[in-house]
Amino acid sequence: MDFLSENVYIDSGFQHLCESVFVRLCQIVGTSVQVAIRRETKDIKEMVKRRVADNDDIIAMESGSIREGFRLKGSDLDFMYWTNNHRVIWDMSQSEHYYTENKTLILSDSSESPPGFTLLELLTPTTAGEVQSACIPMNDRLCISSSLYRQQAQIHVFPGSIGHGPCESGEVGGLEYDFARCFACDFWPLSASYWINRCHSWPDREDVNEIVRNGCHFVPIGHPLGLHEHEEWRISFSLAEHKLVHSMNHCQFLTYGLLKIVLKEMIDEQSEETNKLLCSYHMKTIIFWVIQQNAVPLWCPQNLLAGFWVCFKLLLKWVYEGVCPNFFIPENNLFLSKVHGSAQRKLFLALHGLYEKGLACLLQSPSIKSYITNVLYNPRLSICTIEDRMISECDHDKELFDEIDCNTSYFPKNLDHCIKFLHTIELMIGEPLTQYQVLMLQRSTANILQSTAFTLHNTYTNTGRNKQMYIADRMSCHMLKLAAKFGFISDMMYIAMFYCKTFRFREAMYITEMIKVKLAQPGRMYRTHVDPERYTEAVGGQSWSTKMRQAVACDISLNNYTCYIKELTPEQQSGFKQLGIPLFVLLHFVEFLCYRHTDTTLAQTTLEELQVLVHHDQGLYVPEHNRNISWEILGICQQMTGNLNAALHSYQQSLTQFPFYKIQNATQMRIQDLHIT
Incomplete structure (x- = not known):
């Protein structure tokens, strides 16, 4: 039992315990392959959307734990939205990078704000009503009030949403969401320039350069102790954080996941007074600092709990001091105004109580407990940490096809927009892509061809030009049949809808009968519902492209810009x-x-x-x-x-x-x- 004490001994028993927890975390968080699937499918989705975006479009970026690759129970769905034709600059010299006829420029002035916060001054006229309504005069300047902007820019996607910090928050289908309207900046903040020089071993230089090139965002929330709380904006490093999390090795990512589990199942259960003081962002900040400072010599399955313990001790130290330094701007104390006074003392005592138990404190986690006791009572238990053996072919495919289905719905507005989508995908096919991203583009192409087929038909219907209608009809049919050749089984439904729409009812029923025959085949996968044994018998060992066409079906998404x-x-x-x-x-x-x-x-x-x-x-x-x-x-x-x-x-x-x-x-x-x- 020595390896459960405060002093962590790197012996065979400890390694055995680490391996058991590693396996359990792979089951909860996902294997490295599963996490890669989740990330890469979303990468392609966002890449396509940004490349086809018009100047006046609203850009959406998924952020938070789901975007990082987690699928933990209770993970939030987080989105950031910004207007594409608005940009923030740090000094006037940066304005030369923009054509101000179609870009609204906003100047950041952090001279009167706490570290990590700033005022935003509107420099050029805007046509965005929510921005105009949020402007207030401040010392001969027109500044955008963060509190007014939050009120004006609420999306109200779902009923019952409420304001929560800079976000509009709520719950849909048991899933909590946070939507934040923000502004984008193409330049790295000067106040975070020291971070660049701090990156000696992690992240590597290539990742650092990409992070700096991608700039930052500004979310509408002021510092509670700042001079202009209702006017200030917080600098957001969400894009940079995505890159940092993606650059972790899998053991580091699982340790981050373990910190999130410990927060939810152990720390938040200590008392009502302290259960809202810490959040997942604090856990992310801890793992960032620990990795960058090389506090753990080796991140591997046999050493996983040693890495976790270093992180936990750093958390204890920060709570004791009341200081959680932002990873990019350390002067920004994330605990300020939150972790202080009697609540801070109670939180420290609760954490210290866990610390005194050593790694045995993990026995308080319902998710982890049984895997620890298993090792304690069965010291000779054989544990396999080879990830390929942890997940079956069927489960792997379920993850892949579900992520592809969730991330390949695009909504072209008109025929020109359809062509822009197709051209964008055509260019991307020539880029270096992973095997998952190739499948994403394959399914995305099917989706765009379907929208194009119906949009083309609707464009030429009732024009009175029979020849054009005939040509359009033939092209639409060809595109739908082509899409069905490399899409899911369910993509044949678009052919049936088209025949029904064009009064070819018998042809439509022939297609629906074909679909029903395919759906009745043993081993069919529908919305992750599948018989694993029959699925493996039917398509096991075949290419994902073949599996997608022969065994996978999903629900149908209609683009509301066109009529089906x-x-x-x-x-x-x-x-x-x-x-x-x-x-x-x-x-x-x-x-x-x-x-x-x-x-x-x-x-x-x-x-x-x-x-x-x-x-x-x-x-x-x-x-x-x-x-x-x-x-x-x-x-x-x-x-x-x-x-x-x-x-x-x-x-x-x-x-x-x-x-x-x-x-x-x-x-x-x-x-x-x-x-x-």
């Missing part, structure tokens, strides 16, 4: 950029629309099957966030058959679901159109 099914026009116009529909709901819907014109008996049978699915599904085929659109589609079908009371019930049920796709206005309009008194 005219019966859903109100819903597409009422929602935001996309409308997600469960695959099996859409399959029944398209069949119902086709059978109405060819066989009314089969139309009724299809409607009854749809009703059973929507009424009784337990989340297998109709996820919670898709239930409002599923009830809506059922109501549309019932209304079309003349069953108005059933339609009313379905629409009312749609309104009671979480409004994930914001179709409530369309639902209310449909209820009014029923004319039921």
Whole structure:
């Protein structure tokens, strides 16, 4: 038991314990392959979106733990948004890098602000209403008030959101989110220049140069002890932090994950008075400092707990001193105004109590405890730390295809925008890419071809030029069939929708029958639901491209800038950029629309099957966030058959679901159109 005491001995027993915790953390946090999949798919998604962005677009960047590669229970979904045609500069000489006819320039002045904070002065006119409304005069300057900007720029993506620091926060489907509107700066802050010289061993010079090139952001929150709390903005290093986390080796990343687990399961459970003093950002700051200062000679599975213990002792020291130095601007004390007084003393005593137990304190973690006791009671237990053996081929593929599905929805606004997307992807194919990024581009191309096909058809419909319509129709069909050749099984649904839209009902039903046959095959993977043994028998050992085409299906995402099914026009116009529909709901819907014109008996049978699915599904085929659109589609079908009371019930049920796709206005309009008194 010596290796559980305060003094960490690097003996075989300790190494055995470290290996056991390493395996457990790979199960909780993910293997290095899983983490790479999560990061690289999101990298490609953001790269494509930024390259096609127009000057006046809003740019979105995912940040936080999910973007870093974590999928821990309770991980927040964090996004930062900024207007592409606004840029912050640090001095007037930097203005020469911009064409001010299409860029609004903002000057940062940190002379009166605490370290890490600044005032923002509007230099050139802006057309952004939220910026204009947030401007206030300060000493003959027009400054942008952070508190006013927070109020003006709230997105209100989901109901029930509240202000939380610089963010708009809330919860959707059990997932907490933080959305922050901010400003981008293409230059590295002078106040963080010392950090560049501090990077001797980590990160390497190439990463440092990229971090500096990427600049920083400004989020709307002032320092609580600053002279201009309501006007100041905080310098955000989110982009730099992404790069730093991505440059960690896997043992370092798992140690960071262990710190987050210990915070949630042990430290926050100590007392109500102290459970909000520390946050995940403090844990990230600790691991950054420990890695850079070479406080741990070797980061490997056999030494994982030694690295964790160094981090824990640094946390204890910081809480005792009441100082947590920002990694980029150490003068910015992240504990200031939060960790002080009696709460600080209670937090220190709680942490010291854990410290006195040594590594045995980890027995208080429900996630880790059993793996420690397993080693203690079975000292000869064989532990395999080879990551390839920790996860099956099926589980690996589930992770990959789920991430690809989540990160390949793009929403071109018009035909020119579609062409811009396709050209961007074409250029990226020639760049050095990982195997996961190649698959991402493959699926992304299918997605853009689908949007292009429908946009092209809608552009030439009713033009009165038959030859152009015929050519457009042939091109659209060709693009949809091409997309289906290297997309998921479910991508065939776009062909069925197109045939239904162009009144080729028998062709559409032929496609839906093909889809149903493919979906009925053993080993089919749908939204991560799969029989592992049958999946391996069906496609085990084959290329991911083959697996994607033959065994994987996902739900359907409609780009709301174009029309796919005219019966859903109100819903597409009422929602935001996309409308997600469960695959099996859409399959029944398209069949119902086709059978109405060819066989009314089969139309009724299809409607009854749809009703059973929507009424009784337990989340297998109709996820919670898709239930409002599923009830809506059922109501549309019932209304079309003349069953108005059933339609009313379905629409009312749609309104009671979480409004994930914001179709409530369309639902209310449909209820009014029923004319039921």
